[in-house]
Amino acid sequence: MIQLTRRSLFAGAAAVTAAATLTPFGIRQTFAAAPIGAKSTGIFSYKLGDYEIIQLRDGARTFPMPDTFVANVSKDKAIEAATAAYIPNGQVTIPFSPMIVNTGGKLVAIDTGNGLGAFAGSKGAVGQARSNMDAAGIDPKSVDIVLISHFHGDHIGGLKNADGSPAFPNAEIMVPAVEAAFWGDDANQSKANGFNKGQFAGVKKMMEGLKVTPYDANKEVAPGITSIASPGHTPGHMSFVVASGSSKMLVQSDVTNIPALFLRNPDWQAMFDNDGAQAAQTRHKIYDMAAAEKMPVIGYHFPFPCVGHVEKDGAGYRLVPLV
Amino acid sequence: MIQLTRRSLFAGAAAVTAAATLTPFGIRQTFAAAPIGAKSTGIFSYKLGDYEIIQLRDGARTFPMPDTFVANVSKDKAIEAATAAYIPNGQVTIPFSPMIVNTGGKLVAIDTGNGLGAFAGSKGAVGQARSNMDAAGIDPKSVDIVLISHFHGDHIGGLKNADGSPAFPNAEIMVPAVEAAFWGDDANQSKANGFNKGQFAGVKKMMEGLKVTPYDANKEVAPGITSIASPGHTPGHMSFVVASGSSKMLVQSDVTNIPALFLRNPDWQAMFDNDGAQAAQTRHKIYDMAAAEKMPVIGYHFPFPCVGHVEKDGAGYRLVPLV
Numbered sequence: 001m002i003q004l005t006r007r008s009l010f011a012g013a014a015a016v017t018a019a020a021t022l023t024p025f026g027i028r029q030t031f032a033a034a035p036i037g038a039k040s041t042g043i044f045s046y047k048l049g050d051y052e053i054i055q056l057r058d059g060a061r062t063f064p065m066p067d068t069f070v071a072n073v074s075k076d077k078a079i080e081a082a083t084a085a086y087i088p089n090g091q092v093t094i095p096f097s098p099m100i101v102n103t104g105g106k107l108v109a110i111d112t113g114n115g116l117g118a119f120a121g122s123k124g125a126v127g128q129a130r131s132n133m134d135a136a137g138i139d140p141k142s143v144d145i146v147l148i149s150h151f152h153g154d155h156i157g158g159l160k161n162a163d164g165s166p167a168f169p170n171a172e173i174m175v176p177a178v179e180a181a182f183w184g185d186d187a188n189q190s191k192a193n194g195f196n197k198g199q200f201a202g203v204k205k206m207m208e209g210l211k212v213t214p215y216d217a218n219k220e221v222a223p224g225i226t227s228i229a230s231p232g233h234t235p236g237h238m239s240f241v242v243a244s245g246s247s248k249m250l251v252q253s254d255v256t257n258i259p260a261l262f263l264r265n266p267d268w269q270a271m272f273d274n275d276g277a278q279a280a281q282t283r284h285k286i287y288d289m290a291a292a293e294k295m296p297v298i299g300y301h302f303p304f305p306c307v308g309h310v311e312k313d314g315a316g317y318r319l320v321p322l323v
Numbered sequence: 324m325i326q327l328t329r330r331s332l333f334a335g336a337a338a339v340t341a342a343a344t345l346t347p348f349g350i351r352q353t354f355a356a357a358p359i360g361a362k363s364t365g366i367f368s369y370k371l372g373d374y375e376i377i378q379l380r381d382g383a384r385t386f387p388m389p390d391t392f393v394a395n396v397s398k399d400k401a402i403e404a405a406t407a408a409y410i411p412n413g414q415v416t417i418p419f420s421p422m423i424v425n426t427g428g429k430l431v432a433i434d435t436g437n438g439l440g441a442f443a444g445s446k447g448a449v450g451q452a453r454s455n456m457d458a459a460g461i462d463p464k465s466v467d468i469v470l471i472s473h474f475h476g477d478h479i480g481g482l483k484n485a486d487g488s489p490a491f492p493n494a495e496i497m498v499p500a501v502e503a504a505f506w507g508d509d510a511n512q513s514k515a516n517g518f519n520k521g522q523f524a525g526v527k528k529m530m531e532g533l534k535v536t537p538y539d540a541n542k543e544v545a546p547g548i549t550s551i552a553s554p555g556h557t558p559g560h561m562s563f564v565v566a567s568g569s570s571k572m573l574v575q576s577d578v579t580n581i582p583a584l585f586l587r588n589p590d591w592q593a594m595f596d597n598d599g600a601q602a603a604q605t606r607h608k609i610y611d612m613a614a615a616e617k618m619p620v621i622g623y624h625f626p627f628p629c630v631g632h633v634e635k636d637g638a639g640y641r642l643v644p645l646v
Contacts, residue, residue, distance in 0.1 A: 039368060045359075086617065136361035308644070322626055
């Protein structure tokens with residue numbers, strides 16, 4: 001279903017007929033003179049209180065808007081909203097960005113990217129989190145905790161190397177207890193179809209042989225990092241509040257998929273949501289909380305560097321980039 | 324006036340008393356365990372039609388809100404707006420980002436960053452455009468054209484190396500004719516004060532010995548790149564429309580300083596504006612045009628990677644990040 005082309009960013013102009021497209025590099029060049037071919041870099045680091053936060057770009061996927069990308073809205077309406085949000089050509093682009101939190105005492109990875117194994121599928125469009133981690137000077141062997149928000153392949157795909165060996169050999173891999181129970185249940189797998197069916201097979205392959213520690217909601221799962229239940233996208237889906245001193249931020253995980261569609265229209269249900277109605281409820285709850293507390297929000301599928309503020313905007317919300 | 328500390332991004336929460344601050348790295352660390360100290364990377368590349376666009380991070384400056392940062396609004400009101408835009412502690416942060424356009428036939432630099440010479444002043448907070456250019460694989464010797472938007476030091480400071488030698492030895496340096504006339508006029512210099520006084524001295528030092536080509540508005544100053552008069556910030560200030568095939572975008576240069584203040588409040592006059600009233604008029608004209616044509620807008624002082632869409636929002640505008 002997903003075409004593994006590069007993401008494209010809209011630059012359509014009313015004054016011209018064809019849609020203009022901004023496309024990151026890596027594919028065919030058509031230059032008379034020498035192309036530079038510089039790749040966008042993928043490390044964004046800052047401090048939250050005393051903590052180091054390092055956002056890692058894993059890549060992005062661009063594909064034609066699927067018929068049921070928004071489960072409870074027509075494809076035409078979804079394309080119309082995408083066009084209004086400057087996404088061209090009836091396409092949709094989903095970026096992926098896991099992150100590292102260095103609490104000083106513990107080095108914590110939150111999610112892992114698509115990896116280069118079972119879930120990669122593409123040829124270089126995703127799976128760059130590991131090389132960006134290398135470039136940031138972070139040895140996966142030094143990671144103490146890998147905190148998994150939920151079991152979709154783009155979040156757990158980096159738990160193993162391409163050869164199937166553990167990518168974080170010295171880390172405690174912490175997984176939502178509800179999530180582990182859901183994806184580990186053969187009865188759930190046997191009745192799964194569509195998106196979930198493929199995920200079940202991938203989850204089994206990725207988690208096989210890995211020792212994991214289940215965790216519950218409202219627990220301090222790592223120093224200063226508290227798990228927040230945000231079900232709907234998956235049954236055990238978790239967000240996190242990261243706090244250091246008086247500073248805190250909300251790592252929303254997949255409370256919304258791309259903000260251009262689902263933050264502006266929080267009641268739209270993404271095709272990836274296991275329970276679309278519950279996911280919509282969760283969106284309102286989480287964003288109302290983040291807006292009230294003026295917490296910066298980190299989105300796994302937000303445009304890199306993935307951090308902004310969420311504000312109420314009519315019936316929906318909008319993403320305000322930092323400064 | 325400008326404190327040369329790192330920029331800080333707001334994470335203040337209503338639920339906590341002290342303002343929370345996100346601060347990029349490079350300064351003192353207070354970690355028990357080993358700090359990673361990863362620096363944010365500073366290359367963002369994409370294609371516009373057949374053109375390669377490469378945005379280069381030069382760094383950022385953070386300083387307490389000056390008394391007259393907004394010339395026609397009180398400091399209290401400016402701080403209030405900054406706080407509403409999640410900028411903490413009565414401070415303001417200005418990022419800087421020059422760019423490269425590879426048309427295939429010509430390699431064009433638009434502005435140069437603060438450089439490491441006359442205008443740098445700081446110790447590493449700015450002047451990173453050159454190292455990011457190196458990292459992107461761009462040899463300054465291969466740059467054919469340097470297109471200067473206006474003569475402020477943060478735009479022309481990279482024209483020379485720290486030792487005073489030309490940084491782009493093989494490039495034609497194109498400068499707005501009106502700008503060259505203004506800054507080259509001793510009568511203007513003798514009556515300058517405040518911000519302009521310092522700039523005059525710096526401009527003289529930086530431009531000395533450099534061969535430049537003056538250009539006018541509404542000219543194709545490089546293949547597919549058209550100069551657009553946008554005076555007010557300086558008398559000869561220029562923006563550019565970059566077009567390749569049916570794709571185009573607006574390089575606004577300094578039509579607005581930081582969007583959090585001056586895009587939201589287009590009639591607010593920045594202390595750096597030579598003619599504040601004219602700059603405000605220009606803002607409305609340029610943004611109404613960009614919004615009508617749905618052109619992506621590149622801002623030299625926008626948050627990296629500096630590209631977004633500008634939309635009308637009440638009496639002002641808002642910056643919509645890409646997808």
